Amino acid sequence: MADEIKFSEEELKSLQELSQSYQNIQASFGQLKVQKILNQQQAEALEEAEVKMDSDYKDIQDNERKLVEELNEKYGPGQLDPQTGVFTPAPKEEAAEVVEES
Numbered sequence: 722m723a724d725e726i727k728f729s730e731e732e733l734k735s736l737q738e739l740s741q742s743y744q745n746i747q748a749s750f751g752q753l754k755v756q757k758i759l760n761q762q763q764a765e766a767l768e769e770a771e772v773k774m775d776s777d778y779k780d781i782q783d784n785e786r787k788l789v790e791e792l793n794e795k796y797g798p799g800q801l802d803p804q805t806g807v808f809t810p811a812p813k814e815e816a817a818e819v820v821e822e823s
Contacts, residue, residue, distance in 0.1 A: 796808055796810065797810055797811070798810070798811040799811045
């Protein structure tokens with residue numbers, strides 16, 4: 722049987738510190754990977770929200786166009802004061818009648 726050699730306390734401490742350093746690095750890599758996954762999930766959620774907001778914005782614009790068309794058909798062109806709710810019709814240009822005498 723081979724003779725046993727016992728490491729010194731200092732050597733054992735160095736080996737333990739080295740092992741702990743590896744464990745710390747591995748844990749840090751794991752934390753970074755988890756954070757990366759969470760960031761990707763957040764980015765995907767933001768993209769989905771952006772797409773929905775784009776669609777909602779277009780719907781609002783369509784609704785605005787329809788409302789303006791309806792109001793123009795009902796009241797004609799003019800100006801609305803949104804604070805008072807008062808609508809002022811645009812001045813109508815009256816065509817001058819030209820009567821030619823023969």
